[in-house]
Amino acid sequence: MAAAIFAAERTSRVLLIDHADVLGGTLWVANGQLSAAGTRLQRDKGIEDDAQAHFDDIMRLSRGTANEALVRLAVWNAAETFDWLMEQGFDIDPACPVDGVGHEPYSRARYYWGRNGGASLRDVLIPRIEQAVADGRISLRLGHEALSLTTNPGGAVTGVTTRDAQGAEHHFEAAQTVLATGGYSASPDVYQALNGVPLYTNLPYAYSQGVGHRLGCSVGGWLRGQENFFINFGFLLDGEGPRPGMVGRLNTYPQRRPPWEIYVNAHGDRFVREDMESVDARENALLEQPVQRYWVVFDERILTEAPPFIAGFDAGEIRALFADDRPFFYKANDLETLAQKAGVDAHGLMRAVRGYNYGVHSGNDFLGRRHLPLPIAQGPFYAIRVQGAAVSSAVGLAVNDQLQVIRPDGSAIPGLWAAGELLGASQTMGRAVCGGMMATPALTFGRLLGQSFVPLNSKA
Ligand SMILES: Cc1cc2nc3c(=O)[nH]c(=O)nc-3n(C[C@H](O)[C@H](O)[C@H](O)COP(=O)(O)OP(=O)(O)OC[C@H]3O[C@@H](n4cnc5c(N)ncnc54)[C@H](O)[C@@H]3O)c2cc1C
Numbered sequence: 001m002a003a004a005i006f007a008a009e010r011t012s013r014v015l016l017i018d019h020a021d022v023l024g025g026t027l028w029v030a031n032g033q034l035s036a037a038g039t040r041l042q043r044d045k046g047i048e049d050d051a052q053a054h055f056d057d058i059m060r061l062s063r064g065t066a067n068e069a070l071v072r073l074a075v076w077n078a079a080e081t082f083d084w085l086m087e088q089g090f091d092i093d094p095a096c097p098v099d100g101v102g103h104e105p106y107s108r109a110r111y112y113w114g115r116n117g118g119a120s121l122r123d124v125l126i127p128r129i130e131q132a133v134a135d136g137r138i139s140l141r142l143g144h145e146a147l148s149l150t151t152n153p154g155g156a157v158t159g160v161t162t163r164d165a166q167g168a169e170h171h172f173e174a175a176q177t178v179l180a181t182g183g184y185s186a187s188p189d190v191y192q193a194l195n196g197v198p199l200y201t202n203l204p205y206a207y208s209q210g211v212g213h214r215l216g217c218s219v220g221g222w223l224r225g226q227e228n229f230f231i232n233f234g235f236l237l238d239g240e241g242p243r244p245g246m247v248g249r250l251n252t253y254p255q256r257r258p259p260w261e262i263y264v265n266a267h268g269d270r271f272v273r274e275d276m277e278s279v280d281a282r283e284n285a286l287l288e289q290p291v292q293r294y295w296v297v298f299d300e301r302i303l304t305e306a307p308p309f310i311a312g313f314d315a316g317e318i319r320a321l322f323a324d325d326r327p328f329f330y331k332a333n334d335l336e337t338l339a340q341k342a343g344v345d346a347h348g349l350m351r352a353v354r355g356y357n358y359g360v361h362s363g364n365d366f367l368g369r370r371h372l373p374l375p376i377a378q379g380p381f382y383a384i385r386v387q388g389a390a391v392s393s394a395v396g397l398a399v400n401d402q403l404q405v406i407r408p409d410g411s412a413i414p415g416l417w418a419a420g421e422l423l424g425a426s427q428t429m430g431r432a433v434c435g436g437m438m439a440t441p442a443l444t445f446g447r448l449l450g451q452s453f454v455p456l457n458s459k460a
Helices: 002-008 040-044 051-061 068-087 118-134 188-195 211-218 279-287 300-305 315-321 335-342 346-362 439-452
Strands: 014-018 138-142 145-151 157-163 169-173 177-179 232-237 246-248 262-264 293-299 329-332 381-389 404-406 412-418
Touching: 002 014, 002 118, 002 439, 040 068, 051 068, 068 439, 118 138, 145 169, 145 211, 157 177, 157 412, 177 211, 211 412, 232 246, 232 279, 262 346, 279 381, 293 300, 293 346, 300 315, 300 381, 329 335, 335 346, 335 381
Parallel strands: 014 138, 177 412
Antiparallel strands: 145 157, 157 169, 232 381, 262 293, 293 381, 329 381, 404 412
């Protein structure tokens, strides 16, 4: 959308194709949190920041795994993107900017979001596209799935073939094509093939099917970033899937609710200090567990006395989740039976509970946990299975620092550029979650491409 908007300021020959029958893409489901350094808003609020500090933070948070060239391109141009959004009336939450929320914090307050999450960004972008369509500067084809790219004998991309909702095929020619088809995290097959694990979330946008990945590869491009597959710290699912829904969100942020429960893996072992403040450390610990899965274990007294730990559920509603045959919510009168029901090693679980209870009584938890309110001692006992999963797609189409799609030998494929999640979360966030480093680069790279194709004064 950003590429189309900025290109349409310079030329009236922009064709925007979307498989969905509405504009907006992942902004229909995403939080739309952004990060940008050196913005006007920061200056107005007296926050000193610059792109170098943003870049250093991303390389620190990703432990050097992000793509330096693309992170540079993103962060040195992020402020201009953000300032533009503000000029267009972006309905920002007045609490912003902050250094972090939900993800590992930045060293400075450069994290922003709209009062309506992704909708606040849609409210800026979609009317501008609609206006450009009305002005005849953008031709819009909704409900058109891009099926293939065409090339000339020299290997340059010359256009795209689409299929509309009625099944008719269309061919469009263009000197410049930008692939911006997003990720693949709504496709169980592509997710499994590229990430090596099953897809355990239905949060990504339904059209994130990895088609752009296939199209780019079909003309000589290649995929990268498998080694940076990364997950969020877990979802409460309503079934095995594919693309299972969610029962709710666990409050696993010790800053908001210190944990009363323990977390164990399939071996029954505790694998992380549950009150570890760093969400990045908890995510990395989960990444190393079998199937990126853990169980939250507690007893009757904790269920009765602890503050509710599922966002939006009170204690009675949480208790009710165990009453029916709901998958992944387990209850038993003893730990051995609980472990068998939950699919956790029983000896391991009993050992973990004994060890944890020792820590509660002695004040010396083996893992160094500080919040030790109650032992896990009084049946019935409870366990909830929690699944780590990635909402953003790690693997992406390789591009150079001008966003041209490249071949394995590094040469650019003429006529073809790419932007957004199609480039892979592995590139702009590395093996970590860096706040705002998907949505902001998507907008920024789109803006840069839209601005670069036709000089402003030519108005072709
Ligand atoms: C639940 C959730 C929360 C998130 N929260 C944040 C956040 O707070 N901050 C952040 O930085 N990132 C966040 N992200 C990630 C971020 O929102 C996305 O990476 C980003 O919006 C992707 O933008 P995009 O333009 O590349 O892709 P999309 O917005 O997915 O757009 C791709 C478009 O291409 C279309 N398309 C796909 N295939 C075809 C085809 N074959 N032919 C034609 N059209 C096609 C789709 O319909 C879609 O409209 C979140 C993601 C999710 C799922």
